[in-house]
Amino acid sequence: MTDNLDGVRDHYRATGLTERLKAALAAFGPEQQRLAPPQLAGLDQFHTRGLAATADLAKLAGITAEMSVLDIGSGVGGPARFLAATCGCRVTGVDLSEPFVEAARYLTERTGQGGQVSFQAGSALQLPFEDASFDVALLQHVAMNIADRAKLYREIRRVLKVGGKFATFDVVLNTGEPHYPVPWARTPATSFLLTAAATREAIEPAGFRAIVWQDDSELAKAWVAQLRASSPPPSPNLGVVMGPEFAELAANLGRNLLEGRLGILTAVFEAT
Numbered sequence: 001m002t003d004n005l006d007g008v009r010d011h012y013r014a015t016g017l018t019e020r021l022k023a024a025l026a027a028f029g030p031e032q033q034r035l036a037p038p039q040l041a042g043l044d045q046f047h048t049r050g051l052a053a054t055a056d057l058a059k060l061a062g063i064t065a066e067m068s069v070l071d072i073g074s075g076v077g078g079p080a081r082f083l084a085a086t087c088g089c090r091v092t093g094v095d096l097s098e099p100f101v102e103a104a105r106y107l108t109e110r111t112g113q114g115g116q117v118s119f120q121a122g123s124a125l126q127l128p129f130e131d132a133s134f135d136v137a138l139l140q141h142v143a144m145n146i147a148d149r150a151k152l153y154r155e156i157r158r159v160l161k162v163g164g165k166f167a168t169f170d171v172v173l174n175t176g177e178p179h180y181p182v183p184w185a186r187t188p189a190t191s192f193l194l195t196a197a198a199t200r201e202a203i204e205p206a207g208f209r210a211i212v213w214q215d216d217s218e219l220a221k222a223w224v225a226q227l228r229a230s231s232p233p234p235s236p237n238l239g240v241v242m243g244p245e246f247a248e249l250a251a252n253l254g255r256n257l258l259e260g261r262l263g264i265l266t267a268v269f270e271a272t
């Protein structure tokens with residue numbers, strides 16, 4: 001399987017995203033009014049279980065104020081802003097999608113966190129950073145867009161210091177074929193799912209030792225069941241980022257989780 005970076009970029013192209021965000025955020029007050037990072041959680045945490053999942057992962061990775069954190073596939077920057085606000089650390093985000101990077105910078109201006117959080121465009125397969133630059137690397141719901149996992153995990157190991165932590169939170173393949181479209185791929189052409197066991201087999205040879213290994217599928221199913229039982233999410237939500245079809249993409253993810261086709265893996269590795 002070969003990577004399809006153009007296809008993935010297309011999936012997250014999000015034309016006019018920053019303008020859409022500006023319009024949607026008018027609901028919170030005038031443009032010059034500073035926003036608190038949790039206010040954006042409905043639209044800037046682009047993964048299963050939203051903000052709660054980011055908070056759990058930060059705790060498991062032991063992120064503290066003096067650490068330098070890299071968020072790989074940082075999306076519109078919600079996890080980076082949340083970590084900086086709650087842990088006090090510096091966070092750098094890197095993402096393949098230029099519109100997402102522009103939107104992440106805009107939202108970070110709105111929360112006034114520009115001194116602590118920054119974003120740049122780039123590929124996880126060729127990270128634009130020196131060796132041993134970071135204490136922690138985060139990868140939340142990104143690996144399923146990447147075919148060359150050996151290269152991905154080697155790159156992550158390269159930019160981490162010895163003893164640094166790699167925290168990953170990902171969708172994994174269980175049994176059967178997923179229903180498409182899903183939030184990371186409209187078709188299988190940009191989806192490169194692995195089982196949890198195959199994920200571990202790809203990570204460890206890059207120079208990592210597992211210190212946390214959790215199957216969080218049941219937690220994710222409970223979250224889906226709760227969403228299904230409640231009314232549609234209040235605006236603004238991820239529909240602003242991905243467009244009106246996001247409801248269908250999210251519904252398919254829920255169905256795949258409930259049917260056991262897909263699962264959720266949380267893991268933390270130490271760089272050896």
Ligand SMILES: C[S@@+](CC[C@H](N)C(=O)[O-])C[C@H]1O[C@@H](n2cnc3c(N)ncnc32)[C@H](O)[C@@H]1O
Binds near residue numbers: 012045073139183
């Ligand atoms: C489902 S979103 C998750 C965003 C963010 N991690 C979060 O949890 O809010 C997946 C993100 O991964 C990015 N991505 C996918 N493949 C990538 C690659 N090869 N290099 C860098 N970013 C990538 C996409 O552009 C998108 O922003």
